[in-house]
Amino acid sequence: MLIINGKILTMTGKPVECGYVRTEGKVITEVGTMSALDKRHKGEEVLDVDGAWVMPGLIEAHAHIGICEEKWGAIGDDCNEQTDPVTPALRAVDAVNAMDPAFHDAIKAGITSVMTGPGSANVVGGQFVFMKTQGRCVDNMTVLFPAAMKAALGENPKTIYGDQGKCPATRMGAAALLRRTLLEAVQYRKDKERGRLDREDFDKEPWMPVLQRVIPMKVHAHRADDILTAIRIAKEFNIDITIDHGTEAHLVVDEVKASGFPVIVGTDLTSRSKLEIQNMNFKTNKILAEAGVLIAVTTDHPVALIQYLPLCAGLAVKEGLPMEEGLKAITINPAKICRVDQRVGTLEAGKDADIAIFTGNPMEVFTKTLYTIIDGQIIYNGMKDDDEFTLPPLNAGIDNPKAVHAENE
Template sequence: MLIINGKLHTMCGDVVNNGYLWIKDGKIADVGDMSRLEEKNGKISGEGREQVLDVRGAFVMPGIIEAHCHIGIVEEKRGIIGDDCNECTEPVTPGLRAIDAVNPMDPAFHDAIKAGITGVMTGPGSSNPVGGQFVFMKTQGRCIDKMAVLEPAAMKTAFGENPKTAYGDQNVCPSTRMGTAFLIRQELERARKYTLEQEDSQEQERDLKMEAWGPVIRKEIPMKTHVHRADDIMTAIRIAKEFDVELTLDHCTEGHLIAEEIAESGFPAIVGPDLTARSKIEVQNLSFKTAGVLHRAGVLTAITTDHPVSLINYLPLCAGLAVKEGLPMEEGLKAITINAARICRVDGRLGSLEEGKDADIAIFNGNPMETFTRTLYTIIDGEIVYDGEETGRDEDVI
């Protein structure tokens, strides 16, 4: 496929006002200005190009990425039958794998594709101090084993109200924030010892719970930590530093109150959901300004809907509302593309329009962070998976 006459927002520092993208074998083979296309046309034609897509000045960007959600695990329209988000039978469940629970038939995947969202980080909820492993996956497909990009992608941990609410009346630890922190510390210490022993011995009996921590202890994947309140954020940072593991600060609702401390930690933030009610005490300081404050402090920042808390198709609008409250325009786009890819550790394949990366592309008739913008095309692995032009609506590009 050859996409021509697009305004390319590459997310790697360049905006090509009239550019082209050449896609070959599901990858981006070349990116450039239309003025260069003629000199390269012979080579491209010689490669057996089958389709030319003239987007007539449309807004072309990398496929949008949702860095924290529960799509496919909390299914729409299915109620409790489709809710596999929290295993509330015990508070520490590191061996759970999101890949075993995601239903690719969840209709929310189509909503995501229609919004230009091509990649999602999905996994367990926050009832347990340790919830299990996340998976990063594409939004198009019927078989999650083929849709997965990175698995495991992170280990879910949670601080604050949710573990207290889930276990506080069951006479089971944790009933306090201290209890939650203790359980996570205890688990990390056990995991550290198990991983070291496993490396030293080939005869160690397999422990699926401890084995799941190996990628975290080796810093191959982060702890993906549910934190809203400022004190919970600092507890998560304190524990991560104590055990020398990587961390992402998910939700980070009061991050704007301690932005300098978060920046000093070096850990990234995934901010949101902000397009929702202040339904808990720990989200009373919820604000769309948080992402902008963290960015200005030097924190690598992405934005989330936490679907289904906010619907996943509103992710571009959530980024737009953060821009309205002070996040720079380009950073709003980065928060749902390359920043999200970096935080999820898939930036080698996704998040920007660069040669060699997966041909996951979203094309709009305007800036996707604006309310009236509609999706023209969503492309995953070089294939058009959503064609907004088929709707028959006004084709004028704005």
């Protein structure tokens, strides 16, 4: 495929005001200006976007899509195993339903990949997966698994297990339980390295990539004290974490910056339904970014619907986050945080051909998605049922690149 006459936002530098993107198979092969395009190339599908914004596919860094399904209520809710506060062996790939209609909503919004996994009922929830939004078989949609180990501090595990008369009933209990679990995993690793094990432990093995810092521990933490506890524990065990939600991270911004850990902020597009999110504000993004903290914006789908991801970034921009940082917070930043930036998050030769094409800035409410391309294939064509913004069909040709066709295909 050859996409021409677009405003190309590679997310690696300044936009190319009139440029092209060429793909071959599932990867991007070229990105450049129209003046540098070799027009002798023939025999490929040509998509003339006539000034539309061409971006890397958007990325949701924290969601429960496919696990907490829309429409099906309790029957479709596989988000939380509320029978044991420590469940590291749970695997998101065993619960994601690729038929969840939210995947289609994501695609329509230009979202091409997501990090999805267990919820925050448990102190240790299980293993996340980073996956594409298009497909029917999770195994074929997977980009990285395991991608992170979920942990949670604060109200959720404290309330759920405290109400059952179990530990953790307090924040001290949650922290102690997490420390005990990590300490047991560290001892298991030592015994394994010294050949002292008769067999592998089903609940300890999932911790090995975390202890080796291959993947992070993904910590649900809203309140400032929970954020600091997460950082404290990560330093004690020399592991990497992402701070997920980080509602009060702006109140301890110096400590968060000093930790070096990224924050996946949000969702702020919801009600203040519990005490620990009373200080939520879209300004958190600006404050953290100005301090040099790597941030991504999240919907925490289905807390806010996944298709509102670019709007959440837009609201952060409205509250002072620079425009470019808003776009990075839903493209290259989540790719880096989720450790998949070698494949997605930018438009560069060699990266996956995951591309979103919009009528304008996707963070603006009236912007429409024209095309969503995943692995080099057009998965969503917004022109089929919308003739207000006309574009030429495929194979319009390069010789007359500005020709606009009335008929949409």
